[in-house]
Amino acid sequence: MFDPVQDPIAPIHRLPCEITSEIFVHCLPTSHSDRELNTANPREAPTLLLHICRIWREIATSTPALWGKMELSLHNAHCHDTAQAWLRRAKGRSISVKLHGWAFDYGDCEADGWAISTFQTLLERAHSLKFLELSAIPLKYMYGLAEPALHELDGSYTFPSLQQLTIGIKDGFTWSSFSMPDIRLFTHAPLLREVTFSDSTPPFFLSSLPWHQVTKYTGTRANLDDLLAALNLGSNLVECVLSMDRIDPDNTEILTHSNLKSLTIPGNGSSRSWSVDVLQFLTLPSLEALRIFDCPYNLFGHPDFLAFLARSSPPLRQFTARLNADTEVDVEQSDVDAFLSMPNVVEVEIWNANEIFLFVFSSHFDIVAFLPQLRHLSFFHPRHSSEDVVSKQLEEVQVGLIARWNSTARLKSFALVWDRDVGDISEDILVPFRTMASEGLDISIKSPTRSYI
Numbered sequence: 001m002f003d004p005v006q007d008p009i010a011p012i013h014r015l016p017c018e019i020t021s022e023i024f025v026h027c028l029p030t031s032h033s034d035r036e037l038n039t040a041n042p043r044e045a046p047t048l049l050l051h052i053c054r055i056w057r058e059i060a061t062s063t064p065a066l067w068g069k070m071e072l073s074l075h076n077a078h079c080h081d082t083a084q085a086w087l088r089r090a091k092g093r094s095i096s097v098k099l100h101g102w103a104f105d106y107g108d109c110e111a112d113g114w115a116i117s118t119f120q121t122l123l124e125r126a127h128s129l130k131f132l133e134l135s136a137i138p139l140k141y142m143y144g145l146a147e148p149a150l151h152e153l154d155g156s157y158t159f160p161s162l163q164q165l166t167i168g169i170k171d172g173f174t175w176s177s178f179s180m181p182d183i184r185l186f187t188h189a190p191l192l193r194e195v196t197f198s199d200s201t202p203p204f205f206l207s208s209l210p211w212h213q214v215t216k217y218t219g220t221r222a223n224l225d226d227l228l229a230a231l232n233l234g235s236n237l238v239e240c241v242l243s244m245d246r247i248d249p250d251n252t253e254i255l256t257h258s259n260l261k262s263l264t265i266p267g268n269g270s271s272r273s274w275s276v277d278v279l280q281f282l283t284l285p286s287l288e289a290l291r292i293f294d295c296p297y298n299l300f301g302h303p304d305f306l307a308f309l310a311r312s313s314p315p316l317r318q319f320t321a322r323l324n325a326d327t328e329v330d331v332e333q334s335d336v337d338a339f340l341s342m343p344n345v346v347e348v349e350i351w352n353a354n355e356i357f358l359f360v361f362s363s364h365f366d367i368v369a370f371l372p373q374l375r376h377l378s379f380f381h382p383r384h385s386s387e388d389v390v391s392k393q394l395e396e397v398q399v400g401l402i403a404r405w406n407s408t409a410r411l412k413s414f415a416l417v418w419d420r421d422v423g424d425i426s427e428d429i430l431v432p433f434r435t436m437a438s439e440g441l442d443i444s445i446k447s448p449t450r451s452y453i
Helices: 017-025 047-051 054-061 079-090 109-123 224-233 275-281 297-301 303-312 337-341 355-362 387-405 427-438
Strands: 069-073 095-100 129-137 164-169 194-198 216-223 239-246 262-265 289-295 318-323 347-351 376-380 413-417 442-446
Touching: 017 054, 047 054, 069 079, 079 109, 095 109, 129 194, 216 224, 224 239, 224 275, 239 275, 262 275, 275 289, 275 303, 289 297, 297 303, 297 337, 303 337, 355 387, 387 413, 387 427, 427 442
Parallel strands: 069 095, 095 129, 129 164, 164 194, 194 216, 216 239, 239 262, 262 289, 289 318, 318 347, 347 376, 376 413, 413 442
Antiparallel strands: none
C-alpha cells in the first residue's frame, strides 16, 4: 500500500520546512489537558514525530518550540540521556519541566546516580526554567542520605525566568520545624510568582524563597499550622488554594491577611473534609472571590462561617459552592443566612443543590438584604431522582426568580444546567422563564441532550 509520508517526492514533503514546523507545533498536547507535559510519550508529539520518517525527524529536532516542555521519571536508566537531548533541541528557549519517580529505596545507588546526573544537567539550564515541578521527593534527598542533598545546593544558582514552582516532599509532615533543612536553591528567582506545595510539604522547607514577591500559593493536604505559616510568609499573596486534612484542636490563633483577594478551598477526597474549617482561623478583609468544594449543606448557617464573614467584612464579589452531593439534607440544614452577609456579591454559582436547598434559597429572593447586588446566578448539576422532581425544582426557582425580576435588583443572567437528561418539561413551567428572557434576562436552562431555553 502506498504511504505518502514515506515517499520523498510526495506533496507533503513539498511544503516549506517552516510550514511543516508550525504544523508540528500545533500537534503538541494543549495546556488544558493532563497530557500537556507528558511529552516523552511515544504516542504524543513531539516524540511521535521522531518516528515517522527521516525528513520529519530532522524538522522536529530543529524546531525548538517543540521541546519547551519536558516530563521525566528519574527512576529510569535513560532519563539523563533524554534530558540532555531535550535541552539540546530546546536550545535557548524557556522550558517547563516536571521531574518525578525519584528512587525511594535507601542504598539504590544506581537509581540515585540517574537522579544526580539528570538534576545537575537541569540546573545547568537554570536560567531557562520557566516552570519547575519536583514531585514526591523522598526525604533521603533532604539530609544527604542520598545525593543530591537539596539543602546543600546553595543560592549560587539563579533562576531569572522561573515563574512557577511546585515541590512535593514525600512525608514532609513528619518533620518538626526545628529539624527541617532550609532549601536555599531558589533564593534568586526574581520572576517567581506562583508556588505550590504538594504531598503535605511544610513551607519551612523553603522559607528562603522570595516570598515577598509570590502572589499565588497552593497548599495541598497540609495541616493548619503549615497553611498559616505560608500565609504569614507570603504577605503579598493575592490568590490561594488551601487544602487541609489535619487540624490542631488547640489552635486559637486567627490570622489576618490584608491582601488576599481570591481563596479556593478544594475537597480532600475523604468523607470528612477539614479544608473548609480553615476559615475559622482567618480574617480576610480584601477577599473578592471565594470558592468552596466539598461544601457541606450546613455551611451557610454555621456559626464559624458566619463569624468569618462578620469579622472579615470582605468586599466579596464572586461566590462558588460545590455542595457535597453524597450528603442527605433536610430543611433545618438548608439555612442560607450566610448570603445575608454578602451584600456585594455579583455572581453566585452553586453545584449539586437538591430540591430543599433550591426551595430555601429561592424563597429568600423577596428579601431586600438577600444578595442585593446579585446579577449572575447559576445552578449546575442540581440533584434529581425523577422528572417530577425536575418540575418541582423549576417551579421553586421560578417563583423566586420572578420576585427578583420584578424588583429593582434585577438579575442579568440565570442558568440551570443538569448533568443528565431530565426528559420533557411542561410548557406551562417554561412560559414564565421565556417571558423573562424576552424582557432581557439572559436565561439558559438545559441538559446534556436538550436546550429548553
